[in-house]
Amino acid sequence: MEPESGIGSSTSPCQFSLVTLSRNLLLAYQSFGVVYGDLSTSPLYVYSSAFSGKLRNHHNQEAVYGAFSLIFWTLTFVPLIKYVIIVMSADDSGEGGTFALYSLLCRHAKLSLLPNQQAADEELSSYRYGPSSAQAASSSALRRFLEKHKRLRTALLLVVLFGACMLIGDGVLTSAISGKFSFFSAEPLCVLITTSELLLLACIILVGLFALQHCGTHRVAFMFAPIVIIWLLFIFSIGLYNIIYWNPKIVYALSPHYIVKFFRETGKDGWLSLGGILLSITGTEAMFADLGHFTALSIRLAFVFVIYPCLVVQYMGQAAFLSMNLDSFSNSFYASIPEPFFWPVFVVATLAAIVGSQAVITATFSIVKQCHALGCFPRVKVVHTSKHIYGQIYIPEINWILMVLTLAVTIGFQDTTLIGNAYGLACMTVMFITTFLMGLVIVFVWQRNFFLATFFLLFFWLIEGTYLSAALMKVPQGGWLPLALSVIFMLIMYIWHYGTRRKYNYDLHNKVSLKWVLGLGPSLGIVRVPGIGLIYSELTTGVPSIFSHFVTNLPAFHKVLVFVCVKSVPVPYVSPDERFLIGRVCPRPYRMYRCIVRYGYKDIQRDDGDFENLLVQSVAEFIQMEAVEPHYSSSETSPSVDGRMAVISTRDIRSSMTLTVTEQDFVSVVDDDSIHSGSSSKSITLQSLRSMYEDDTPSIRRRQVRFQLPPNPRMDPVVREELMDLIRAKEAGVAYIMGHSYVKARRNSSFIKKLAIDIGYSFLRKNCRGPSVALNIPHISLIEVGMIYYV
Numbered sequence: 042m043e044p045e046s047g048i049g050s051s052t053s054p055c056q057f058s059l060v061t062l063s064r065n066l067l068l069a070y071q072s073f074g075v076v077y078g079d080l081s082t083s084p085l086y087v088y089s090s091a092f093s094g095k096l097r098n099h100h101n102q103e104a105v106y107g108a109f110s111l112i113f114w115t116l117t118f119v120p121l122i123k124y125v126i127i128v129m130s131a132d133d134s135g136e137g138g139t140f141a142l143y144s145l146l147c148r149h150a151k152l153s154l155l156p157n158q159q160a161a162d163e164e165l166s167s168y169r170y171g172p173s174s175a176q177a178a179s180s181s182a183l184r185r186f187l188e189k190h191k192r193l194r195t196a197l198l199l200v201v202l203f204g205a206c207m208l209i210g211d212g213v214l215t216s217a218i219s220g221k222f223s224f225f226s227a228e229p230l231c232v233l234i235t236t237s238e239l240l241l242l243a244c245i246i247l248v249g250l251f252a253l254q255h256c257g258t259h260r261v262a263f264m265f266a267p268i269v270i271i272w273l274l275f276i277f278s279i280g281l282y283n284i285i286y287w288n289p290k291i292v293y294a295l296s297p298h299y300i301v302k303f304f305r306e307t308g309k310d311g312w313l314s315l316g317g318i319l320l321s322i323t324g325t326e327a328m329f330a331d332l333g334h335f336t337a338l339s340i341r342l343a344f345v346f347v348i349y350p351c352l353v354v355q356y357m358g359q360a361a362f363l364s365m366n367l368d369s370f371s372n373s374f375y376a377s378i379p380e381p382f383f384w385p386v387f388v389v390a391t392l393a394a395i396v397g398s399q400a401v402i403t404a405t406f407s408i409v410k411q412c413h414a415l416g417c418f419p420r421v422k423v424v425h426t427s428k429h430i431y432g433q434i435y436i437p438e439i440n441w442i443l444m445v446l447t448l449a450v451t452i453g454f455q456d457t458t459l460i461g462n463a464y465g466l467a468c469m470t471v472m473f474i475t476t477f478l479m480g481l482v483i484v485f486v487w488q489r490n491f492f493l494a495t496f497f498l499l500f501f502w503l504i505e506g507t508y509l510s511a512a513l514m515k516v517p518q519g520g521w522l523p524l525a526l527s528v529i530f531m532l533i534m535y536i537w538h539y540g541t542r543r544k545y546n547y548d549l550h551n552k553v554s555l556k557w558v559l560g561l562g563p564s565l566g567i568v569r570v571p572g573i574g575l576i577y578s579e580l581t582t583g584v585p586s587i588f589s590h591f592v593t594n595l596p597a598f599h600k601v602l603v604f605v606c607v608k609s610v611p612v613p614y615v616s617p618d619e620r621f622l623i624g625r626v627c628p629r630p631y632r633m634y635r636c637i638v639r640y641g642y643k644d645i646q647r648d649d650g651d652f653e654n655l656l657v658q659s660v661a662e663f664i665q666m667e668a669v670e671p672h673y674s675s676s677e678t679s680p681s682v683d684g685r686m687a688v689i690s691t692r693d694i695r696s697s698m699t700l701t702v703t704e705q706d707f708v709s710v711v712d713d714d715s716i717h718s719g720s721s722s723k724s725i726t727l728q729s730l731r732s733m734y735e736d737d738t739p740s741i742r743r744r745q746v747r748f749q750l751p752p753n754p755r756m757d758p759v760v761r762e763e764l765m766d767l768i769r770a771k772e773a774g775v776a777y778i779m780g781h782s783y784v785k786a787r788r789n790s791s792f793i794k795k796l797a798i799d800i801g802y803s804f805l806r807k808n809c810r811g812p813s814v815a816l817n818i819p820h821i822s823l824i825e826v827g828m829i830y831y832v
Contacts (some may be wrong), residue, residue, distance in 0.1 A: 068339035073273075074265030075258055075403050076331050076340060077348050078396035079215055079324030081118070081273055084355045085374050085394060086218070087112065088363060090461045091317030092370040095310040102364045106294040107303020107311070109360035112321045113295055113353060115504070119472065120325045123501055125344050128329055128475065129337045131482050134167055136613045137332030138404065139204040139471070140411035142478040144642065147611040149485045151188040154198055154542070155416060155611065162639065163688060164564075165619055167612045184485055201536050202417060203527060204474035206410045207467050208330060210526035212405040212443055214464040215324070216398035217450040218245055218293035244448055246395055251444035257426025258334050258403055258433040263406055265396040272393035275386050277351040282356025288361035315511035316465050321356070323468040326475065330404035333613070333643060334433050338518075340533055402443060406436050407643075414609040414642030416541050417534045419809035425645045434645070450522070459519030466512040473509055476501045531675070533805065540802030543832035544784055545579050552583035555627070563630040567598055571773035574599035575656075577816070578780075581606050581637055584626065587780045587826050601770040602626075602633045603656065607640070607816060614641040617690070621655070623663035624686035629759070632766060634660050637686065646817060654746045657771050659689040659766055661748070668760045747772070777818045781825035784832060798832060 069684065072080075091108055106632065133141035147153035148168055156528040164170065187193050253261060284291060293299075312770050328340055362377040363369060369376040378386050412418035428434035454460050476498060483494040512520060556567070578585035585604070592598055604626055636656055640646060666687055748768050784806070786798040813823050 043594075064341065065336055065339045069343040070266055070270075071259070071262035072331075072335050072340055072343045073269040073347075074262040074267075074396060074399065075334065077324070077343060078269050078393060079219070079327060079398065079400045080322070081269055081276070081324075081348060081398040082219060082353065082390070082394045083321050083323060084276060084352070084359060085390060086319060086461060087321045087356070088319075088373040089371055090320055090458060091314045092373075093317065093458055094313055096307065096314040097370075098368060099307050099310060102367075103299075103302060103306055105360050105364045106291070106299045106313075107306070108314070108318065109291065109294045109356055110297060110299040111303065111315075111318050112356045114297060114300065115318065115322055115508075116349065116352060116356075118504055119322050119501075120328070120344065121349060123476070123537055124325055124328055125341050125496070128479055129332065129341065130723055131479060131486070132332055132337055135333060135336065135752050136407075136411075138327075138330040138408055138411065138413065139208070139475060139478060140200050140408065140473070140642065141613070142482055143201045144411075144611040144613070144667070145486050146197075146416075146478070147692075150184045150630055152194050152197060153611055154194060154538075155609065158610070160264055161622060161688070162610045165610065165612060165639075166616060167614060167641070168610075181345045182230075183491070196568070198417075198538075199531075199535070200474055200477070202412075202531055204471050205412055205532040206527035206534065207470045207474075207523060208326065208401070208408055209405050209443075209530050210523040211323075211326070211464070211467040211471065212398070212401040213450060213526060214460060214467055214523060215401040216250070216443070216447040217454070218236040218460045218464050219394040219397040231345055240452065242519050243451060247447055247451065248444065250398065251440055251447075254402065254440045254501065255422075255424070255437070257435060261399060262468075266400060267387065268392045268396050272389050273347060273351045275382075275389055276355040279386070280351075280376055282354035282379065283362045284354070286361075287358075287365045288765060291357055291361040291364065294357075294360065307587050312507075312511055313514055316462060316515050319330060319465045319469055319508040319512065320461060321352075322472075323464060324400055326468060326471045327400035327404045329475070330407055331400060333407055334375030334403060338594075370446070398447075402440070405439060405443065406434050409436055409439050410434055411642045412534060414640070414644075415611070416609070417538045419537050419805045420812070420815045422810060423645060440693050446526070450597040454522075456519075456520065456611045460522075462512070462515035462519040466509075466515065466520040467527075468655075468776045469505060469509045469512050470523070473502070473505045476505060505639045520595045532801070534800040536797050537805055539581055540784060540798055540805075540832075543798070544782065544830050547832050548578065548580055548828045549583075549588045552580065553586060553589045555584065557589075558584055558627060558631075558633075563632075565592060565631075567592055567596055569600045569632075570597050571770060572599040573601045573603060573604055573653075573657075573767075573770045573773075573775045575775060576602060576604050576778045577604055577812070578604060579608065580604075581608070583637075587778070590828065591778065591826050599770065599776060600632060600773075601767055602631075603660065604633070604635045604654075605638065606636070607646075609642055610639050613640045613643040614646060619688055619690075621659045621689045622686040623659050623689045625667075629763060632763070634663070635686070636660070644704045646815070652817070654748075657748060657767060661767060662689050663687055664760060664763055664767070668757055775822060776824055777822050778814070778824045778826060779813055779818070780828040782828045782830055784830045 088108065093102075096104065103340055129137065131142060133144050136144075143152075147155075147162075154516070181579075187197070209505040217266050251263075256264075307314070328344070332340065357379050359373055363373055366376065375387070377381070409418055409421065413421060413423075421438045424435040424437070426435050434456065450460065480494045482488045483497060484491055498533060514520075516524070576585065576588055578587065578593075588604075612750075620639055622635075622639070624635045626633040626635050636659065750764050750768060753761075783801060784798060786795040790798070811821070813825075
């Protein structure tokens with residue numbers, strides 16, 4: 042048998058290296074169109090923004106030298122050293138962003154507030170990162186202090202949410218400033234076209250940009266990458282020309298000595314101008330947040346060898362031009378372009394500025410997906426747009442919300458300086474929070490010396506804090522906008538998180554007593570009809586109250602019952618081999634099982650029609666495993682049977698060791714109930730109702746799978762009987778039972794709690810995707826049980 046992909050042959054290491062290198066070079070090329078559009082278009086407005094305030098009184102050569110020195114060392118310390126070298130080394134299995142750092146912290150210290158976590162989750166292959174659990178157990182007193190106080194863990198979550206909300210606000214502002222500045226900063230165009238026409242043109246292009254997002258990151262990247270690369274060649278060439286033609290001595294400004302001279306001359310005015318200087322590093326946070334769409338190596342290659350040198354040369358060239366043309370600060374970039382090349386550069390600059398917002402739009406999709414998976418954002422539709430890069434996603438609702446907000450900012454803020462002030466504050470706040478989380482990662486995850494983490498925090502907080510303090514001074518001049526957007530998004534996130542936790546706590550404290558269920562006997566005191574009933578709940582142990590509510594109101598239930606819990610764990614991805622946890626809820630004669638389905642915060646729940654089949658296969662494998670391994674078995678009267686779970690591999694239906702799988706071609710059906718064999722026990726009336734439903738519902742193509750029990754004389758007759766009951770129940774049909782919940786605050790609750798639950802949480806639940814839609818449950822097989830939660 043040949044080794045897979047050639048690995049193992051005499052030339053395999055070389056071949057593997059070449060394949061890896063070519064893949065990373067391709068991703069590096071794509072990253073220009075997605076990750077670096079924002080960062081590479083900053084030269085359009087940095088100098089004009091920095092010298093637009095009180096620094097107008099310091100339009101001299103020394104101030105220009107100092108401004109360039111500030112830009113150079115800021116680019117070197119923040120994007121290059123902090124992000125490219127340090128922060129991107131803390132990726133969470135290839136994922137980046139504030140929530141990726143938070144996920145790492147939750148796995149190495151008990152900081153998570155996810156309600157239904159289990160010890161079995163820590164056994165996932167992707168759960169551990171870096172040092173072993175034995176090493177982590179001996180970590181600092183700081184970790185134990187944070188684990189002990191729930192308020193501190195809540196405060197940490199709020200900080201992470203605030204950073205995520207600022208990044209979403211950054212997505213709105215990036216699109217607005219890119220779309221507007223590209224037109225309004227070009228004086229020749231302003232002469233030819235009126236302001237209202239320029240505004241209309243900017244809005245039309247922004248609508249087109251958001252309309253392209255459904256194509257996916259892969260296609261957008263290939264479309265936009267050539268624009269950004271041509272733009273980088275232009276700014277590098279223009280910068281080099283300006284250095285040579287206007288002032289070659291500008292290279293002396295690389296010395297940090299000019300920063301000292303800058304602040305000595307300008308004083309407070311120079312400090313306030315930092316709100317414009319920091320625009321030179323906007324888009325840096327998107328490098329880390331977009332990591333899941335690419336690889337760390339590809340992003341590093343693009344930045345170190347292309348982005349960084351092109352930006353340094355451009356800023357140096359612009360400074361050389363300004364040092365000899367002190368009256369051109371208001372339009373420094375376009376004024377520095379040699380006249381024969383103005384219009385070609387203007388066209389490419391306009392296109393590049395439009396592409397510039399792509400980085401943060403893509404990052405926003407990733408952040409929202411992570412927030413939702415960790416229980417901090419309402420359910421939204423997530424579209425997976427690439428077969429090769431699993432992190433490339435598109436969220437339609439978020440895309441159109443961003444578009445509406447961007448258009449509102451573009452139309453409402455006539456002055457681009459105000460948008461720039463807001464933009465700078467949003468970017469620097471996210472960087473400040475990332476530095477804080479990174480300091481915790483150095484201690485808890487990397488297990489480094491506490492003093493090293495302290496040095497990291499103090500060094501970068503000194504740089505970022507200086508910029509942030511200057512940006513905060515611009516709050517009255519537009520800086521209030523990202524704060525307002527962040528407060529709105531944060532309220533949405535926290536209300537959803539709070540309501541979800543209160544609902545879970547209600548379920549947890551109102552579980553049905555297992556003794557009561559056992560007292561009913563195997564028949565549960567009702568008629569057990571053929572079929573499988575899947576009862577959905579967020580509980581990982583115990584019997585949910587929805588079950589007692591159902592059996593006390595209806596005289597019948599299914600022969601086989603499976604309590605299903607679909608939950609998120611703080612890892613990016615869960616392998617299919619580890620996704621299903623199967624166990625019993627009651628002893629064998631009751632035919633009651635529990636299935637816990639685990640997803641990472643970047644996993645996509647695909648609607649491929651295989652869930653029922655995988656679940657039946659998993660339960661069958663568990664029944665056989667229980668017969669072979671005694672520690673999974675239990676007595677028929679043991680009330681402690683609930684809670685013992687086994688990990689069952691669900692990679693492929695055809696890999697079942699217990700059942701024989703007969704698989705037919707794809708058939709066009711409307712739901713999973715149609716995948717049963719032709720000997721289905723459904724009544725003629727139900728079949729006629731199904732045909733009427735099919736006439737009005739689009740068909741879905743699913744596989745037709747039938748399970749059979751192979752002849753095995755050595756199999757225990759009790760096990761064989763249980764497996765046959767499972768197969769017959771599958772052929773009879775599968776029903777999905779969910780609670781149609783109404784969450785209300787108790788009468789004695791405070792006014793704020795009633796406002797949050799009765800108005801805020803209820804509004805979000807009514808206007809987001811329903812749980813049955815999010816879980817891809819076929820509507821015709823769904824049974825909803827009304828439940829009122831007084832929390």
